[in-house]
Structures are given as C-alpha cells and as structure tokens.
Amino acid sequence: MASQLVRFADWTSPVPPVRREVLSALPHPDEGRPPLLFVPGLGHAAWAFREHWLGHAAQRGYAAYAISPRENGSLRAYVHDVVQAAAGLPRQAVLIGHGAGALLVAQALARYPAKAAVLSAPVLGGWSALGTALRTNPRGTLPVLFGGPLKLHRRQLFAADLPEADGYVNRLTRAPLRVYRQVFEAPDPQPPVGSPPTLVVGSPDDRIVTRKALDRAAARFGGAPLLFPGLGHDLMLDANWQEPIDAILDWLEKQLAA
Amino acid sequence: MPDTPDIADRRDAVCVIGAGASGLVTVKNLREQGFAVDCYERETGVGGAWNWRHDRSPVYSSTHLISSRPLTEFPDFPMPDDWPDYPHHSQLLSYLERYADHFGLRDDIWFGTEVVAVTPGGEGRWDVTTRSTGGGEERVQRYAAVVVANGHNWSPKPLGVDTSRFSGRVMLASAYKDPAQLRGRKVLVIGGGNTGCDIAVEAAQQAEKVWHSTRRGYWYTPKFLFGRPADQVNARALRLRLPLRVRQWLYHRTVRLTVGDVTRYGLSEPDHRPYESHPVVNSQLVYHLGHGRITPVCDVARAEGSIVELTDGRRLEPDLVIAATGYLPRFDFLTPDLLDVDEDGRPDLHLHAFARHHPTLAVVGLLQADAGLLPLAHWQSVAVARWLRLRVTDPVHAAAVQQKESSRPLRSWTRLRVVPSSRHWFEVSHTNYLRALEDLLREMEPA
Ligand SMILES: Cc1cc2nc3c(=O)[nH]c(=O)nc-3n(C[C@H](O)[C@H](O)[C@H](O)COP(=O)(O)OP(=O)(O)OC[C@H]3O[C@@H](n4cnc5c(N)ncnc54)[C@H](O)[C@@H]3O)c2cc1C
Ligand SMILES: NC(=O)c1ccc[n+]([C@@H]2O[C@H](COP(=O)([O-])OP(=O)(O)OC[C@H]3O[C@@H](n4cnc5c(N)ncnc54)[C@H](OP(=O)(O)O)[C@@H]3O)[C@@H](O)[C@H]2O)c1
Numbered sequence: 001m002a003s004q005l006v007r008f009a010d011w012t013s014p015v016p017p018v019r020r021e022v023l024s025a026l027p028h029p030d031e032g033r034p035p036l037l038f039v040p041g042l043g044h045a046a047w048a049f050r051e052h053w054l055g056h057a058a059q060r061g062y063a064a065y066a067i068s069p070r071e072n073g074s075l076r077a078y079v080h081d082v083v084q085a086a087a088g089l090p091r092q093a094v095l096i097g098h099g100a101g102a103l104l105v106a107q108a109l110a111r112y113p114a115k116a117a118v119l120s121a122p123v124l125g126g127w128s129a130l131g132t133a134l135r136t137n138p139r140g141t142l143p144v145l146f147g148g149p150l151k152l153h154r155r156q157l158f159a160a161d162l163p164e165a166d167g168y169v170n171r172l173t174r175a176p177l178r179v180y181r182q183v184f185e186a187p188d189p190q191p192p193v194g195s196p197p198t199l200v201v202g203s204p205d206d207r208i209v210t211r212k213a214l215d216r217a218a219a220r221f222g223g224a225p226l227l228f229p230g231l232g233h234d235l236m237l238d239a240n241w242q243e244p245i246d247a248i249l250d251w252l253e254k255q256l257a258a
Numbered sequence: 259m260p261d262t263p264d265i266a267d268r269r270d271a272v273c274v275i276g277a278g279a280s281g282l283v284t285v286k287n288l289r290e291q292g293f294a295v296d297c298y299e300r301e302t303g304v305g306g307a308w309n310w311r312h313d314r315s316p317v318y319s320s321t322h323l324i325s326s327r328p329l330t331e332f333p334d335f336p337m338p339d340d341w342p343d344y345p346h347h348s349q350l351l352s353y354l355e356r357y358a359d360h361f362g363l364r365d366d367i368w369f370g371t372e373v374v375a376v377t378p379g380g381e382g383r384w385d386v387t388t389r390s391t392g393g394g395e396e397r398v399q400r401y402a403a404v405v406v407a408n409g410h411n412w413s414p415k416p417l418g419v420d421t422s423r424f425s426g427r428v429m430l431a432s433a434y435k436d437p438a439q440l441r442g443r444k445v446l447v448i449g450g451g452n453t454g455c456d457i458a459v460e461a462a463q464q465a466e467k468v469w470h471s472t473r474r475g476y477w478y479t480p481k482f483l484f485g486r487p488a489d490q491v492n493a494r495a496l497r498l499r500l501p502l503r504v505r506q507w508l509y510h511r512t513v514r515l516t517v518g519d520v521t522r523y524g525l526s527e528p529d530h531r532p533y534e535s536h537p538v539v540n541s542q543l544v545y546h547l548g549h550g551r552i553t554p555v556c557d558v559a560r561a562e563g564s565i566v567e568l569t570d571g572r573r574l575e576p577d578l579v580i581a582a583t584g585y586l587p588r589f590d591f592l593t594p595d596l597l598d599v600d601e602d603g604r605p606d607l608h609l610h611a612f613a614r615h616h617p618t619l620a621v622v623g624l625l626q627a628d629a630g631l632l633p634l635a636h637w638q639s640v641a642v643a644r645w646l647r648l649r650v651t652d653p654v655h656a657a658a659v660q661q662k663e664s665s666r667p668l669r670s671w672t673r674l675r676v677v678p679s680s681r682h683w684f685e686v687s688h689t690n691y692l693r694a695l696e697d698l699l700r701e702m703e704p705a
Contacts, residue, residue, distance in 0.1 A: 005637055005692040005699075007333070008497040011629075012490050014328045017339040080339070087335050092361055113290065113334050113361075193334050194290045 004110070004190055015080040021068035022085055023050050025058035034115040034256070035089045038066040038236075039082055039108075041099020041123060042179065043152060043172040045069065048098075048234070052241045060249050065089065069175065075104075075182035082108040091115075094252060098236060099123050099208070102217075106189040113194025116255050118248050121202045121209045121233050122217045125186030129213075136207050156207040159232035160239035168237055197255045198222055201244055203231040226251070265385060266399045271296055272646065273386045273401040275373045275591070277363075278306020279354055279632050280623030281407035283332065284639040286361045288405070291643040296401070297363075300372040300391040304358045306409050308350045314412040316432045316453070316585065320460060321347040323630070324452055324539040326487035329688075330630030332357065333637070343487045373591050376404055382618045387591075403618035403646050405639070410587040410624055415680065417448060417558075417581040424561035424579070431457060431582035439578075440464040446566060446574060448558060449582035450476050451681065455540040457580055462546035469574055470543075473557040474677070475526035480541040483512060488539060489629055496689050502675075506532045523547035524554045535677045536685055537628055584681050587624060597621065604683050608663060609671060609694060611638050617649065617660065626681075629688035637695045644702050652704070659701050670694055 023046040027033075036057055038049040046066035057064035067085045069078050082104050086093045092115040097105030102122030109117055123129050133141040140151035152172060154165040162168075192198070200218040202225050204211050218225040228235065228244050235244045270293065274284050277299035288295050301312045310317040322344045323330055330345075331337040337345065337353055345353075358364055368388070374396065375387035384404045389396045414430045421428045429439075431453045437460050445465040447458045450472030458470040483491045491512075495505050509532040521527055523544065528535075546552045557569045566574045586603055597605040598614055605624070606614065613619040620642045623635045649656045668674070671694035676682040 003693070003696060005333075005696045006689055008493060011328050011493040012497060015339065083336060084339055087360070088338065090359065111334060111336075 002190075009076075015077050018070045018081075020070065020081055020085060021046055022065050023047070023054065023068075024063065024065045025050075025054035026063050027058045027061045030063060031061055032091070033062050034091055035063040035065060035093045037082070037086050037089065037093045037095050038064065039095065039097040039101035039104050040066065040068070041097075041101040041121075042069075042175045042183070044099070044101075044234075045171075045173065047171065048168075049236055051237055053236045053245045056242065056245050057249065062249070063089075065093075072176060073179065074176075075107075075179055075186060078104050078179075079107045079111070083112045086112050086114065094118070096120060096248065097122070099233065100125070100183050103183060103186060103189070106192075106221075107186075109192035109196065109198075110190035111193070114192075114196045116196050116252060117192070117198045117221075118252075119198065119200045119217055119221065120235055120244070120248075121206055122200060122213070123183065123209060124189075124213075124217055124220075125183045126188075127184055130184045132210050132213060133208065136210070152208075155232075157232050157234040158238050159203070159205050159230055162237070162239055164237075168234070199248065199251050200225040201228065201235065201248060202226075203228045203233070203235065205229060205231065206233045208233040264398060265379075266397075268294070268296065268399050268401050270294065270402045270650075272403045272405060273298070273373075273376075273384065273399075274405045274407060275376075276306060276407040276409060277301075277304045277358075277367050277369075278407065278409050278623070279308070280409070280635040280639070281306070282354060282358055282363055283632070283636045284405050284407050284622050284642070285363050285366055286357075287636070287639040287643045288646070289361075289366070291647045293643065293646065295366045296399070297367040298371045298373050298386075298388055299367055299369050302369050303355075304364070304367070305351045305354045307411055308347055308354060310347060310351075310435070314432070316411050317347045318434050318456070318460075319436050321456065323347075323350065324481070324537070325630035326489050329487075329489050329493065330632055333633050335360065344481060376406075376591050376596075377593075378596075378616070382616070384618065403620075405642055406589065406592070406619075406621045407623050407635075408589070410684070411585045413586050413588040414581070415583045415586050417583050419558050419561055421561045421579065423563065424566070425564050426566075426577045426579060428561075428579045428581065431580055432585075434580055437464045442466055443578045444576045445469070446471060446555075446558075446576035446579045447582060448579065449584065450474070450538065451536070451582060451584055452538055452540065453584070454582035455538055455543045457582055458552050459540065459542045459546055461580075462542075462549075462551035465578075467576075468546075468552045469555045469576065470552050471555045471558055471568070472526075474530075475521075475528040476535060476538050477509070477513065477528050477532050478517070478520065478543055479513070479537055479539045480517060481539055482541065483516065489537075492628060493689075502533065509533065517544055520544055520547075526554075526556070530677050531675075533628070534675050535679075536626055536681060586680065587683075602680070604680070608666075609638075609641075609691075609698070610684050610686070611642065612645070612663075617656075618646065620645075625684050625686055625691070627686050627688040627691065634686075634688060634691060637692060637699075641695050641698050641702075644699060648702050655702075655705070659698075662701060663698060666694070666697075 045068035049066035054064040094116045095105045095114045096118040098120040100123040102119035198221040202214040214225040231238045274297040372391045379385040444467040445461045446469045448471045461468040559569045
C-alpha cells in the first residue's frame, strides 16, 4: 500500500484551486451540532440534495451543505474538493456521500478526520462496480467500455412513479469519461483517519447498487446496511426521501450521544 | 511514592505543554486515541510562534513561510487551496485558530497558565505544577503521561561576542518586529539563517547602510525554481529516490544556472555541500547584494565604543546590531536527566521525540527539516498517542515495540552529514523521518 505519510503526489503536484459550488441550508438557531456535507455521485450535483434533504436536515438542527463536482475534474480533484470543503466548515463535519459520492467520501476519510460518515447507495469503485452496472444496465454501461458516456435512465434511479423524475433525469450531466474509468479502477481506499463511525444505507430495490454490494460496503465499514425497500437508487429524490434522511439523522444523534 | 493530599489525581489524563502548532495537533490526536487531555498554555491564545503578539514570538511583520503550503499544512486538515504558495504569518495564525475551533480543542486548553515543574510521580506518572503566567498560586496535578510541545524557537542563542562596551544599540532578532525599527539606521545583521537573511533584506529597503555578517558561506535557495516552490522541486528529486550525491549535483547545477556565482557579490564560498545545512530560502538577498544595498562581511571579533571589529580586521561603525543567531531549546520545568540533556543543553530522544528512560514522557515539534514542521509534528503526535494507547491496551506488544525501536539505527532517520552547529541538533530529512515514523506506526498496529 502507498505510504500514508510520504505523499509525493500531494506535495509535488497539488490539485489546482477552483471556485466550488456549495449550497447550504442553515438551522435557526444553530445549537452547535456538527455540520453535514453531502457529496453527490456522478452525473448529479448539489441540487439533488437541495430538493429535500438539505432543508430537512436544517429543520432538524443541522447546518447542511452540498458540494457540486468541479468542471472537468478527476476523481482525485473531486476528493480534494470534498476535503477542502469539509476543512472549510466551522466544525468537524459529517460526510454523507451518495452513489459514487460515497467513494469520494471513503477516499476523503483517509485525508480528513470526519465526525461521522454515511455511505448512501455506495458505488465504491473497483471492477465489481462495473460488473454490476453491466448486469443492471447493459445498454447504458456498455458504451463506457468503448469510451462512450454512461447513461442512466429514470427507472434505474427512481422506484416511485415520480412526476418530477423526467425533470431530474434531464438535469443529470456527464462527468468526464476519465472519471468513470477512474471510478472503476479506483484502488481500495486507505483506512480512515480518526476512526469515524460509519453507516451504510441503501435500498434492496436499487437498480444500480445491488443488495450484495450494500452488504459488502457495510461489512467493510462496520455493521449492517440500513435498508429502505421500495426506494430507487436516488434515495434523496425519490417519493419516500424523508425516511432515509430521518434514519440517518437518528443514527447520527445516537452516535453523537455515545 | 505516597499520595500527598494536595495533588489532584487526573488519572488516565495526559498533560500537554503548549498550544502552538505542535501542542494543538497533540491535543487532537490524543483525543482521537480516546485520552482525556489537559493542555497548558502560558499565553492567552493559540498559535505559539505564529501569534506575533506573543511576547516570545520570533516572527516579524513581514514573515512569510519558507516551506510551501502543501509541505506545511497538516496532513488531515489542508490549508485553503487558494492561498498563496508561501502564506503570510497572519494566515498561518488564522489557520491554527481555525484548526483549534474546527476540532473544538479550546475546551481542553488552560490559557494564561504556565507549567513550572514536571516531576516523576511514580509508576510512570507525572506531577505537573502550574500557575498563572508570571506568578500566582501553584497547583499540582498528577497525570498518566506528559507531552512537551513548548517550541524551540523562542530562547535566543547568545552572541559569543561581548557587547557590553559597545555604544550602539544591540537587539536580538526576536525583538525585531517592524521595518520602522530599521529606518535610517546603519545596521549590522549577524547570522545567515532564514531570520538573518530576511532581516538583512528588510534593512536593505529601510536602512541607510546594511552589513550582513556570516561566519561561513551558505547555499541560498531561491523561493521558486522553474516556476514552482523550491521545496516542491526538491520533493520531486526525492520522489525519484535520487542518491544524495546526484541531488547535490543537480542542486549545484540549478543554482549555478539560475542564481549564478554568488561569490561575485563578495559572499564566501560555502564550506559544505548542498543539503548539509538547514535550507536558507531567500530570493531577495542576492538581489540586494547585486544592488549594493547589502555589504556581506565575515564574523564579528569584538565590539567596543562605536566600533565593531571583524575577524579580518575590518572596522565598521553601525548604530544598530541585530543578532539573528538562532534559538536553543529550553525545558526549565524538567530536570536535564529526564530528557538526557547533555552539558551543552542538547536533549537525546528517540526519534527526537521519545524520552529514552521514561516511556510516558515525549516531546513533539523538536525538529527542523527540509519541509514544513506541521506535518512532522502531526505524525509525531499520532505516534505518541498510539504508543500511549498501546501501553494501556497491550503492554506485551508495547514492550516488544520498545525493544525493537531501541535498536533502530540513527542513520535510518537522522541527517548525519550536516555542518556541526547547534542549529542542526534536530535537523532531519522529512522523508526519511516520516518513513521512520511510519515503520513505528506499523509496528504498533495490532498483530
Ligand atoms: C521566523 C520564523 C519562521 C518560521 N517559518 C517556518 C516555515 O516557513 N515553515 C515551518 O514549518 N516552520 C517555520 N518556523 C518554525 C516554527 O517554529 C514552527 O512552524 C511552529 O511554530 C512550531 O510550533 P510549536 O508548537 O512546536 O512551537 P511554538 O509555536 O513555539 O509553541 C509553543 C507554545 O508553548 C507555550 N509554552 C512554552 N513553554 C510553556 C510552559 N512552560 N507552560 C505553558 N506553555 C508554554 C508557548 O507559549 C507557545 O504557545 C519558523 C520559525 C521562525 C522563528
Ligand atoms: N521566513 C521564514 O519562514 C523563516 C524565517 C526565519 C526563520 N525561520 C526558521 O526558524 C528557525 C530558526 O532560524 P534562524 O535563522 O533564527 O536561526 P538559525 O537557522 O539557527 O541560524 C542562525 C545563524 O546565526 C549563526 N550563528 C549562530 N551563533 C552564532 C555566533 N555565536 N556568532 C555568529 N554567528 C552565529 C549561524 O551560523 P552557523 O551556520 O555557523 O551555525 C546561522 O547562520 C529555522 O528553522 C528557520 O528555518 C523561518
């Protein structure tokens, strides 16, 4: 494993700075709970959390932030942006990554001692992620193997017959191709610093992340996954969005009290 | 030792002395290992040397880092990426203040409280005597371990020359704060470290006349090489694992091609190879030499009346002498045997951090490197915290680690070939040092 102390890549070619888009919803009054930083997966951006989760978390007393991926980024640059955003918050933050955003969080955890972490419908990279993608969405995924874009369709993302679904799918953007490849080729993340409690959430009806993948992620980060049957991959946008975020915040409250 | 009633027992808590960069990381990393921590800080704020309002701060108004941002930031709390390559000292202070707030460290820090004595309390425990800075009632508390993070850049090294009969003003570099102090003066700056060079450059822009006295020649590294901070260029060469001799040759070539032959300006030829003394990083010294604003001179022999006489017999008439002769470590609250301090005042610690005969006593930040100190202090404190944890959870494993570490050759982590001077007591190559710490961390992992 690469040295965790001698970090030549960080020292000799630092990631160039950009203006980052960070959306937020703040509680009134702020009683000092740890801030939450939501990290979207590929194709998504901060807006996906602004729809419901940011506001809901703020109502429950948490300063909630969501970051968008930089334009023309790379996996390394995205992880850098997550760590920068987290370190820029006034207090030690909770990182919550969705989809491939969970991979960003898992990698960021090796670079920032989060208060806690949540991996939601995690795509943790590696070729098994590609295998799953091929099985569940062959037509959308195959082009990736030949240098084309990954295509997601609404049935994969949402279980409910959401009236907004088409609107959401239209807002999806394409991450640069190299990022998809970097996700599939991503090595196992280095161990987290500061041993934050970590929760895995997902849905058995997710058409992108299989139940097996959820179990594997949970086994790796401790515990069993919290499951929300009936929801699609995009837990934060589906009709039943409130259930998972409430469960996440309940879990968090328990961790903070411990 | 019997318990005396006036000693408050803090049981498993660890005492940290100082809330500069090193103390702050230590508090955070001890807490991550589950320790209760009491940190004592004689000043009323965090930041140590980087808080230039502190009476002992060696920092002056124009100080910018000499190590670049990526090589200076904490490895788990980066500086904002839109900061300059070499941030200003005020940015470093705000960074340390944000670090303290982000991790809620102030709750564990007792400000305005000075540690005046640390004595063994039996069974590896320590009795720590504190009082309000500058006086007041003393209080003794017993701790399971003590980590010293009191800094080593605040107690000035005396200038070997008697200046009591000199009629001009003599000032220690630590008292120099602002260029206004130089305006219109005839200034002699003594010392060729980073402080001496920075002050000579400031004087070149403010003073009427500037002499810069060094007792040997140095390699002055420009802040930027090939458009990158010099330490990042150096890290590239280290990454390729080029042998020292090759790096020395490359360094020599690069400086020759960019800065050129500095003896043309009257500087003496270095009496050592590149990388054999602590890096002096300054692009402007040579520039002002070339403008004739700084006159380089040799060592000072004596000072009397209005005259300063040099070892080559030259006589100068400065009205202000600034001694930038560096700093010495000082541990007034410990008896010298605890840190194996020799008669010169040099402590002898395993990895410059662990007291050899006291497994619950360590020092963090007692280092100097070819890169920033903060990452080194971070990993030192991680190692100290894990070590203290291991002693509690698995004493057998801890004993094995101690056994193995005690035979670690010095060569694996220290810089052996450096100019013999007290300024190099704690000089390390940051990559070698980090690798040694990583080995130790690995040894301490559960089997
Ligand atoms: C001019 C200058 C420029 C520098 N530039 C760089 C640079 O570019 N990059 C770099 O990495 N490093 C640089 N350094 C080194 C610098 O010293 C370190 O970066 C850092 O400040 C060291 O932190 P520290 O916590 O070890 O010590 P300090 O910052 O000195 O902190 C020690 C703290 O302990 C407290 N203390 C001491 N004794 C007691 C006691 N008995 N009881 C209670 N509290 C006590 C002090 O009040 C202080 O707050 C520079 C140093 C100088 C002098
Ligand atoms: N801008 C910055 O970031 C910055 C600025 C200043 C300092 N620093 C850091 O702070 C630390 C201290 O630096 P420093 O420059 O104050 O001290 P230093 O590195 O110890 O340099 C002291 C200088 O004074 C000379 N000297 C020592 N005793 C002397 C004596 N009795 N007579 C004549 N000359 C004598 C030394 O010569 P020898 O070489 O012969 O011993 C050396 O040239 C270093 O780690 C440095 O990198 C950083």
